[in-house]
Amino acid sequence: MLETEALCRRFGALAAVDGVSLSFEAGKIHALIGPNGAGKSTLLALLSGELRATSGRVRLRGVDVTHHSPDRLSRLGIGRSYQTANVFAELSGAECVWLAAQSRAPMRLLSRAGRLPGAERALDACGLSSRRAIRASELSYGEQRQLEIAMVLATEPSLLLLDEPLAGLGHDEAQRIVALLREVARDRTMILVEHDMDAVFSIADTVTVLVGGRVLERGTPQAIRASRAVREAYLGEEQP
Amino acid sequence: MIRRALLVVLALALLAVGFTGDRFWLQFMGKAMIGCIFAMSLDLLVGYTGLVSLAHAAFFGISAYLLAGLSNHYGLVSPVATLPICLAGAAFAAVVIGWLSLRATGVYFIMVTLAFTQMLYYLFNDAPGLGGSDGLYVNERPFSGRTTAYFAIWSALVIVYAVLLRVLHAPFGHALVGIRVNEQRMRSLGFPTPRYKLVAFVIAGTLAGLAGYLDAALYGFVNPAEFGWRQSGLVLMTVLLGGKGTLHGPILGALLLTFVEHYGEQFTVHWNALIGALVIAVVLFLPRGLAGLVHARD
Numbered sequence: 001m002l003e004t005e006a007l008c009r010r011f012g013a014l015a016a017v018d019g020v021s022l023s024f025e026a027g028k029i030h031a032l033i034g035p036n037g038a039g040k041s042t043l044l045a046l047l048s049g050e051l052r053a054t055s056g057r058v059r060l061r062g063v064d065v066t067h068h069s070p071d072r073l074s075r076l077g078i079g080r081s082y083q084t085a086n087v088f089a090e091l092s093g094a095e096c097v098w099l100a101a102q103s104r105a106p107m108r109l110l111s112r113a114g115r116l117p118g119a120e121r122a123l124d125a126c127g128l129s130s131r132r133a134i135r136a137s138e139l140s141y142g143e144q145r146q147l148e149i150a151m152v153l154a155t156e157p158s159l160l161l162l163d164e165p166l167a168g169l170g171h172d173e174a175q176r177i178v179a180l181l182r183e184v185a186r187d188r189t190m191i192l193v194e195h196d197m198d199a200v201f202s203i204a205d206t207v208t209v210l211v212g213g214r215v216l217e218r219g220t221p222q223a224i225r226a227s228r229a230v231r232e233a234y235l236g237e238e239q240p
Numbered sequence: 241m242i243r244r245a246l247l248v249v250l251a252l253a254l255l256a257v258g259f260t261g262d263r264f265w266l267q268f269m270g271k272a273m274i275g276c277i278f279a280m281s282l283d284l285l286v287g288y289t290g291l292v293s294l295a296h297a298a299f300f301g302i303s304a305y306l307l308a309g310l311s312n313h314y315g316l317v318s319p320v321a322t323l324p325i326c327l328a329g330a331a332f333a334a335v336v337i338g339w340l341s342l343r344a345t346g347v348y349f350i351m352v353t354l355a356f357t358q359m360l361y362y363l364f365n366d367a368p369g370l371g372g373s374d375g376l377y378v379n380e381r382p383f384s385g386r387t388t389a390y391f392a393i394w395s396a397l398v399i400v401y402a403v404l405l406r407v408l409h410a411p412f413g414h415a416l417v418g419i420r421v422n423e424q425r426m427r428s429l430g431f432p433t434p435r436y437k438l439v440a441f442v443i444a445g446t447l448a449g450l451a452g453y454l455d456a457a458l459y460g461f462v463n464p465a466e467f468g469w470r471q472s473g474l475v476l477m478t479v480l481l482g483g484k485g486t487l488h489g490p491i492l493g494a495l496l497l498t499f500v501e502h503y504g505e506q507f508t509v510h511w512n513a514l515i516g517a518l519v520i521a522v523v524l525f526l527p528r529g530l531a532g533l534v535h536a537r538d
Contacts, residue, residue, distance in 0.1 A: 074430030
């Protein structure tokens, strides 16, 4: 589905992503974990076109997309969410999702929008149908995260890049989002950056550990849990 | 509801002025309505798209000079012939200036647009063939008589308001607001935001060209000051005074500024300071501009 080849991104002397070569298989949930500053979010930004790679390649279904813009990648099927809820505060939930769905329609200067079944489906899938009329800023933080995912789903992506979707959520809200992610991933590929290890090990098919911008280890959740190198470099911090 | 009613009353009052036949009021309110069109067109960029452009006077001036050129050199006078040519000229300039300046963002965008408008100012100011610093008379005007010109301006104002209202309620308008609020998010959702911004820039530039055309048609005179940074700054101030991000705000701002400019001039030679004080007062006490007063009661 998506491959990186010796992908690098430097900020001056700092190599935030340093020669990362990975392959993300279609239809699976891939988690990226690692300590703060490991380069996880930078890698997501490179995959979504928000940052330009210093060197290396990104291929989507075999096509080189290294220098594609974020909007072009989005139209090729890559959907992206951010570390903090990135919704349009002034709009209602339905309007946010409707706006996102408009990105797939041709530019309409004068005519009103037609029906957007994709937007309705996305609202339903994220459990927000009953909250559709509430302004985004008035939704709870957990609901705003759901709304953000609904906005991405409205663009009908085949690959989702999610940056810490559980950040800032309480236990119950996090459980709700995890269930939502499982549901959403049924017919999509997902690359997930997340610090909540319980959530990661419960939903991911493969886990990649990044440290200092490089791949330290990659494998199934069980293999990563058992890895001494990973425990020493990352998980050990949480399991003294 | 109150806002709509007030706008209808205002439109009818402006229409009624046309039937007075009074030379002063026709010219005075004609100028005010041209200011409304000019300010509404800039608000599409400033208030809705989040682009603070100082190139807006350029499109006003290009269209006005084109009318003078067509009338003086080619004998083309009829609005049917001259209006499309002048608007096309303004639109073409907006494509070129927009395409180049939209590569910059933030304060750099402001500076690039200012540079364009100043370049055009000096080009027209220093070229004797274009009238130089004295400007040019429009030998024959497109509208026969002040009253006809007044009704043409009134019709243009109503049409521009209706078209912009439609654009802003269409998916394109919603996308512009999304771009202003969070352009990064809009791009990641798949919106080609540079294209959207350029289209908005060209629509705004074309409407500014319409204001310039009507101004030249009303006064029968064009001069390089129409390109200057002062003109761009004044229309920006109009938008801020009236309330950016609304269509009625720039209308209120333009009407207020026209009155303050005229009556302030009679009151004191330092009338510019009055406008400055007004801007400071509005920014401090009415952050949503005069439109905020209407919203508060709506």
